[in-house]
Amino acid sequence: xxxxxxxLKQEKMTxxxxxxxxxxxxxxxxxxxxxxxVDMGLSTFKTSEVPMTADEEEFLDGELKVLDTTFNxxxxxxxxxxxxxxxxxxDAIDIDKYGxxxxxxxxxxxxxxxxxxxxxxxxxxxxxxxxxxxxxxLACGTGAxxxxxxxxxxxxxxxxxxxxxxxxxxxxxVYEKDDALGAFMEGPAELVYDGEF
Numbered sequence: 001x002x003x004x005x006x007x008l009k010q011e012k013m014t015x016x017x018x019x020x021x022x023x024x025x026x027x028x029x030x031x032x033x034x035x036x037x038v039d040m041g042l043s044t045f046k047t048s049e050v051p052m053t054a055d056e057e058e059f060l061d062g063e064l065k066v067l068d069t070t071f072n073x074x075x076x077x078x079x080x081x082x083x084x085x086x087x088x089x090x091d092a093i094d095i096d097k098y099g100x101x102x103x104x105x106x107x108x109x110x111x112x113x114x115x116x117x118x119x120x121x122x123x124x125x126x127x128x129x130x131x132x133x134x135x136x137x138l139a140c141g142t143g144a145x146x147x148x149x150x151x152x153x154x155x156x157x158x159x160x161x162x163x164x165x166x167x168x169x170x171x172x173x174v175y176e177k178d179d180a181l182g183a184f185m186e187g188p189a190e191l192v193y194d195g196e197f
Contacts, residue, residue, distance in 0.1 A: 043149050043183075053106070054107060061074055081113065084151075099130025115128070119151065123157070127143070
């Protein structure tokens with residue numbers, strides 16, 4: 001937005017977020033920004049930091065009873081909390097039923113973002129998102145980052161993975177630093193609308 005509006009005309013910029021300062025690299029095509037690459041920073045699987053109420057230090061592919069079903073959940077934080085659930089068929093999940101139930105589950109004291117993920121191959125996956133406080137969303141950058149890192153940690157994805165979200169595709173490169181996992185995220189961003197009041 002700031003590049004397209006001429007507020008900051010540079011191909012590399014930093015943005016301060018609640019999860020830290022992020023560096024963004026812009027790929028241009030005829031002065032039009034087409035791809036954005038961001039170092040999303042490091043993650044933690046420690047339940048105390050997600051936060052999640054659990055006896056385990058890390059909750060990796062652990063069973064969680066939700067309504068009439070038990071899901072295998074991985075809890076992770078990349079500055080905000082995420083529950084990653086790998087399933088055989090992501091389109092078969094009743095996200096409107098299970099999303100809010102997992103979001104508000106008693107083990108997540110600050111609630112949680114919920115992502116259902118189907119592994120297509122070691123380098124490709126498909127996901128759907130229920131964001132805490134918002135419901136079903138077309139895409140979630142931190143959620144997709146959490147998915148790429150969790151899939152890598154569980155051995156389901158390689159370090160390079162393409163994720164298909166309802167709102168578009170995102171590419172990830174997972175890396176290790178200081179005994180933690182992080183990821184670079186790359187994808188497009190469209191200006192949907194702007195206005196004045």
